[in-house]
Amino acid sequence: MTLTVFALAAIALLALIFGALLGFAAIRFKVEGDPLVDQIDAILPQTQCGQCGYPGCKPYAEAIANGDDINKCPPGGETTIRELSALMGVEAKPLDAAHGVEDVKKVAFIREDECIGCTKCIQACPVDAILGAAKQMHTILIDECTGCDLCVDPCPVDCIDMVPVEVDSSHWEWKFNKVPVGDIPIRQMS
Amino acid sequence: MFANYDKIIERISLNQLWDFPGGVHPPQQKTLSNQSSIEYLQVEKTYYVPVKQHIGIEGKLLVCEGDKVLKGQALTTSEAPFSVPVHAPTSGAVTKITNHVSAHPSGIPELSVIIDADGQDTWIELDPVPDYAKTSKSELIERICDAGISGMGGAGFPTHIKTNNSKPLEFLIINGIECEPYISSDDRLMREHAWQIRQGIDILVHILQPKQVIVAVEDNKPEALETMSIACQQKINYQVVSVPTKYPAGGEKQLIQVLTSREVPANGLPIDVGCIMYNVATCYAIADAIVEGKPLIERVVTLTGEGFKSPKNVWARLGTPIQSLLTYGDYDQSQQSSPRFIMGGPMMGFTVTSMLTPIVKISNCILVPADNELPHPEDERACIRCSACSDVCPASLLPQQLFWYSKAKELEKAEEYNLFDCIECGACAYVCPSEIPLVHYYRQAKADIRNQKEEKEKSDKAKIRFEARKARLLKEKEQREEKHRLAAEARKASLSTDGGGTKDKIAAALARAKAKKEALAKQEALAEKEALAKQEALAKQAPHIADLAESEKTKAVSVSEVSTEVVASQTAQGASPAKDSPEDDAAANEETKEL
Ligand code: SF4
Ligand code: SF4
Ligand code: SF4
Numbered sequence: 001m002t003l004t005v006f007a008l009a010a011i012a013l014l015a016l017i018f019g020a021l022l023g024f025a026a027i028r029f030k031v032e033g034d035p036l037v038d039q040i041d042a043i044l045p046q047t048q049c050g051q052c053g054y055p056g057c058k059p060y061a062e063a064i065a066n067g068d069d070i071n072k073c074p075p076g077g078e079t080t081i082r083e084l085s086a087l088m089g090v091e092a093k094p095l096d097a098a099h100g101v102e103d104v105k106k107v108a109f110i111r112e113d114e115c116i117g118c119t120k121c122i123q124a125c126p127v128d129a130i131l132g133a134a135k136q137m138h139t140i141l142i143d144e145c146t147g148c149d150l151c152v153d154p155c156p157v158d159c160i161d162m163v164p165v166e167v168d169s170s171h172w173e174w175k176f177n178k179v180p181v182g183d184i185p186i187r188q189m190s
Numbered sequence: 191m192f193a194n195y196d197k198i199i200e201r202i203s204l205n206q207l208w209d210f211p212g213g214v215h216p217p218q219q220k221t222l223s224n225q226s227s228i229e230y231l232q233v234e235k236t237y238y239v240p241v242k243q244h245i246g247i248e249g250k251l252l253v254c255e256g257d258k259v260l261k262g263q264a265l266t267t268s269e270a271p272f273s274v275p276v277h278a279p280t281s282g283a284v285t286k287i288t289n290h291v292s293a294h295p296s297g298i299p300e301l302s303v304i305i306d307a308d309g310q311d312t313w314i315e316l317d318p319v320p321d322y323a324k325t326s327k328s329e330l331i332e333r334i335c336d337a338g339i340s341g342m343g344g345a346g347f348p349t350h351i352k353t354n355n356s357k358p359l360e361f362l363i364i365n366g367i368e369c370e371p372y373i374s375s376d377d378r379l380m381r382e383h384a385w386q387i388r389q390g391i392d393i394l395v396h397i398l399q400p401k402q403v404i405v406a407v408e409d410n411k412p413e414a415l416e417t418m419s420i421a422c423q424q425k426i427n428y429q430v431v432s433v434p435t436k437y438p439a440g441g442e443k444q445l446i447q448v449l450t451s452r453e454v455p456a457n458g459l460p461i462d463v464g465c466i467m468y469n470v471a472t473c474y475a476i477a478d479a480i481v482e483g484k485p486l487i488e489r490v491v492t493l494t495g496e497g498f499k500s501p502k503n504v505w506a507r508l509g510t511p512i513q514s515l516l517t518y519g520d521y522d523q524s525q526q527s528s529p530r531f532i533m534g535g536p537m538m539g540f541t542v543t544s545m546l547t548p549i550v551k552i553s554n555c556i557l558v559p560a561d562n563e564l565p566h567p568e569d570e571r572a573c574i575r576c577s578a579c580s581d582v583c584p585a586s587l588l589p590q591q592l593f594w595y596s597k598a599k600e601l602e603k604a605e606e607y608n609l610f611d612c613i614e615c616g617a618c619a620y621v622c623p624s625e626i627p628l629v630h631y632y633r634q635a636k637a638d639i640r641n642q643k644e645e646k647e648k649s650d651k652a653k654i655r656f657e658a659r660k661a662r663l664l665k666e667k668e669q670r671e672e673k674h675r676l677a678a679e680a681r682k683a684s685l686s687t688d689g690g691g692t693k694d695k696i697a698a699a700l701a702r703a704k705a706k707k708e709a710l711a712k713q714e715a716l717a718e719k720e721a722l723a724k725q726e727a728l729a730k731q732a733p734h735i736a737d738l739a740e741s742e743k744t745k746a747v748s749v750s751e752v753s754t755e756v757v758a759s760q761t762a763q764g765a766s767p768a769k770d771s772p773e774d775d776a777a778a779n780e781e782t783k784e785l
Contacts, residue, residue: 046649048656056656079599079642127655146652169294171641174634 036065043083047075048126049148051100056126064088074100075147106162107145108152112137114159121151121160193451195360195464199402202429208451210444212582213436214617216371216537218410223494223501224374227382230505231518233307237279237509238290239265241301243550244340245347246272253303257284260314262485265303268335274348275338277485279507282307293533293550297543305509318483327397330480337479338486338551343440343469344538346552349476352466353397360464361450362400364391364473366407366414367433367440370535373555375490376470378503380407380414383474384421390473391428393480398466403428404449405470410435437537438615442467444584456611471554491549493519497526497558506549513545515556525560532557536564537616571624579618579628585611589618593628596635601642604635612636 041061052072054060064070070084071093078095085092095102108129110121117135122128129145132138140151152160167173193201193208201207242248249266250273253259259278266275285306289299319325319333335350343365364387368376380387391403405422407415409432422428433439433448443454445467452463460467468476471489478484491506499520506515512531523529532539533547535555557564579589587608595604612632619628 041653044649045645046652046656048652057653126659127652128659129655144651144655146648167296167298169292169296169298169300171637171644172294172296172298173637173641174295174630 037061039087040064040084043076043080043087044073045076045080045146047146047148049075049146049150051075053099069093069096071096072099074102077102105165106147106149107142107165108140108147108149109161109163110138110140111159111161112139114157116157118156120154120156124150124154126150195401198361198450202404202431202449205432207431207433207448210439210447210584211586212584212617213438213444214582214620215435216437216620218435219372219494220374220377220410222372222374222496223492223503224377226502228378228490228503228505229518231507231510231514233280233309233311234507234510234514235307236285236511237305237307237507238511238546238548239276239279239303239305239509240290240292240548240550241266241276241303243276243293243346243508243552244274245345246270246274246340248301249273249275251287251303253284253287255284255287258282259284259305260312262314262316262487264336264338264485272348272351274340274350275336275485276303276508277338277487278303278305279487279509280305280307281310281312291544291547293542293547293553295540297547302509302548313484316483319480322393322480323396330393330397333479334476336485337475339472339475339479340551341469342471342475342489342551342554344534344552344554345442349468349472352468353394355398355461355466357461358464359398359400359461359466360402361466362391362394362398362403363445363449363460363465363467364403364405364470365440365442365445365467366405366411366418366470367445368411369408369435369437369440370537370555371437372494372557373492373535374494375492375503375554377411377414378492379474379490380411380470381417384414384417386477387418387470387473388421389481390468390475390477391422393476394468394473400466401427405430406433406445406449407431408433408435408439437617438584438613441584441613441615443613456608486551489549489551489554491515491553492555493558494555495532495558496560496563497522497530506553508549508551510549511546512542512549512556515549516545516558519556519558521558526558527561530559532559532564537620538614570626573624573626576623578621578623582617582621584615584617585613587612589628592635593626593631596631599635599638601635601639605639609635609639 037058038061041058044057044061046057048056050056051074052060052063054063060068060073064084070088070090071081073080074095081092081095084090110130115132115137117132117137119132119134119138121138122130122132126148127144127146129141130138130151131141147162147165149162152162241251247270249268251266253263253265258281259265260281261278263278264275265278265284266273268275282305284303286304288302288304290302290304291297292300292302294300319330322330331350331353334353335348339349341347341349341352366376366380368374391405395403403422403425405418405428407418407430409415415430415432419430422430431449433445438444439448442460446452446454446460446463446465450463450465452465454460454463454465475486475489479486486508488505488507490503492501492503493515494501498516499522501519504515504518512533516531531542531545533542533553533556534540536557536559539555539557573590573593575590577590579593580587583589585608589612591607592604592609592612595601595607596609609632612629614629614632616629619626619630622628
């Protein structure tokens with residue numbers, strides 16, 4: 001009888017100790033998990049163009065976290081969709097054409113002699129990539145421009161063009177079909 | 191871990207070298223071009239000198255269109271540490287500075303200086319170092335940089351960076367392997383200019399102070415081995431070594447492994463295992479630069495392949511379009527059904543996109559194969575998992591896995607399988623029975639990974655800017671609201687003091703007028719007096735309101751000047767006073783209206 005009581009007491013004691021230990025560990029070593037929205041936001045291209053129908057990448061990230069489709073981001077294209085599908089564990093779908101198509105990378109360019117200095121584009125640019133002041137000629141910081149297209153419509157004199165970014169040889173993707181000739185002769189007859 | 195120094199010296203003196211994994215033995219075809227001595231060419235009419243011919247950053251242009259230049263005059267200057275200048279290959283006039291087809295597989299036009307020769311070929315005043323042994327290392331390194339020397343073996347790494355070494359150096363390795371089939375430019379250079387190469391080595395030894403110099407030459411070049419041995423025989427710590435022929439024994443990491451058994455770590459440099467390597471042509475150029483004061487303006491180029499009637503080696507000035515070289519080698523059009531010119535060798539070269547592609551510092555060969563000599567790439571077939579590719583990979587990679595991950599664009603996986611250790615030697619593609627252009631896939635995958643990394647950086651930056659802007663807009667909005675609140679309070683306060691009095695007066699006046707009307711006492715004079723009083727009161731009020739509006743305006747301007755973090759935001763702010771002032775006017779209007 002005493003043996004049973006003793007055994008029960010010992011087990012209860014052990015349970016208490018380990019319970020306390022586990023509880024302590026749960027608080028002390030709590031891992032601050034990367035919230036889902038931030039993870040999604042990190043995948044999105046941060047163009048801030050709003051083509052997805054949300055006012056920026058973060059809001060779309062929030063929407064995805066709440067179950068919206070992952071194929072609404074044209075600037076991110078296939079790569080982004082694939083990464084999102086891996087993160088969210090959902091099927092990768094082709095890009096939803098209703099939101100636009102994947103395009104070559106572009107940056108905005110202001111035809112400076114036509115600019116009237118209305119500052120409208122400055123107010124539209126989500127990343128402050130336009131430099132200018134009222135009644136002064138405006139210009140675009142190419143390195144900062146995300147190519148979101150948002151400054152084109154507000155311009156009253158239509159002096160903003162979206163020009164494709166020129167590839168140089170160090171960014172070239174080894175796609176031979178884009179150049180007339182050229183291939184690597186890596187096979188020699190033996 | 192590594193074989194130690196003494197052991198290596200012992201094995202090298204016994205000519206018992208190590209080996210690197212894999213490798214292939216393609217037919218050499220060197221005798222095609224290495225039978226005659228290097229020929230000098232006449233001065234061309236036009237040279238196309240690309241501003242960037244090495245890995246790193248291009249130099250800053252020193253000449254303008256229309257300038258006269260002398261042979262050897264610097265066209266660019268090295269500003270950043272990783273930039274290397276280029277020089278005029280002959281005397282003449284700069285006709286244009288524009289984009290010209292590049293010596294790159296893509297052929298994408300790059301900034302080039304186009305020079306029309308005047309035929310005089312006059313040198314600038316040369317400034318040789320009288321005695322390099324008495325010259326400081328830093329000055330020698332600076333001169334190597336100013337002479338525009340970058341690695342001439344293939345990679346084009348700036349030589350002065352490599353030479354500016356402070357770590358302990360055991361082996362200075364001189365690479366005379368030239369393992370790629372067909373090419374014989376280094377072979378001829380060693381045969382004919384062994385002494386000048388030796389001079390270059392001496393200068394490097396003076397700068398770098400290595401314990402031992404190893405000159406490595408492949409055993410398929412007995413003549414070069416002999417001349418180099420003769421040139422180096424008086425120096426006890428110079429050892430000329432004959433390396434068994436195997437492709438790619440000339441790869442930097444592979445050669446170090448063969449000579450010392452040491453393996454350069456994945457992201458490391460040869461200096462991490464106590465070695466530095468120079469190509470023989472680079473040594474020649476260093477001697478030219480220091481002893482004669484001549485910048486790098488020409489190099490030996492092999493013209494070879496059955497498409498040439500007289501294949502040979504020539505001294506080609508940098509910027510020579512390959513079209514002229516074809517003439518020198520007697521290009522035989524009948525050998526080719528469609529023109530096909532390869533810059534570099536058959537394993538690592540590329541088909542040029544234009545006849546005007548210029549010779550650059552790393553171009554060692556122009557290969558013009560006859561139709562049946564190098565087959566056109568056939569259609570690739572499915573991988574049969576024969577693993578022939580992994581057997582020959584000198585970097586001990588798994589080319590088949592790399593191929594799959596690269597093709598499926600699973601770039602992370604490809605990186606995990608050490609894609610970036612691939613030296614793009616082409617050995618795997620050479621043996622693949624399914625004719626898969628493996629290296630092509632690796633190059634694509636590497637470019638994709640690099641571009642994605644860059645894009646990631648850009649998007650992170652965009653995110654920061656976007657959030658900064660959002661925060662700024664919020665702050666502005668709060669400030670505006672605060673301002674309006676203050677204005678409203680001020681208005682209320684002013685209304686409750688003198689404003690109230692006016693109202694009473696008006697009311698009283700109205701009451702009196704009404705009373706008078708009711709009394710039908712048409713005392714017009716009195717009514718007029720009352721009306722005057724009303725006007726006076728208004729006039730008293732108005733300047734006060736104007737003052738109020740004025741002070742608010744100045745407040746708005748000072749507020750906007752405080753928050754100027756981002757340049758663009760500054761200008762956006764600059765616009766904001768103009769934007770704000772109509773609001774202030776509106777506020778003023780409101781106030782007058784209320785009255
Ligand atoms: S400059 Fe125009 S296209 Fe570029 S980020 Fe700003 S709004 Fe978008
Ligand atoms: S190309 Fe790359 S994968 Fe293929 S054999 Fe050479 S190092 Fe190995
Ligand atoms: S050699 Fe070609 S077919 Fe064989 S495993 Fe490698 S990639 Fe596949």
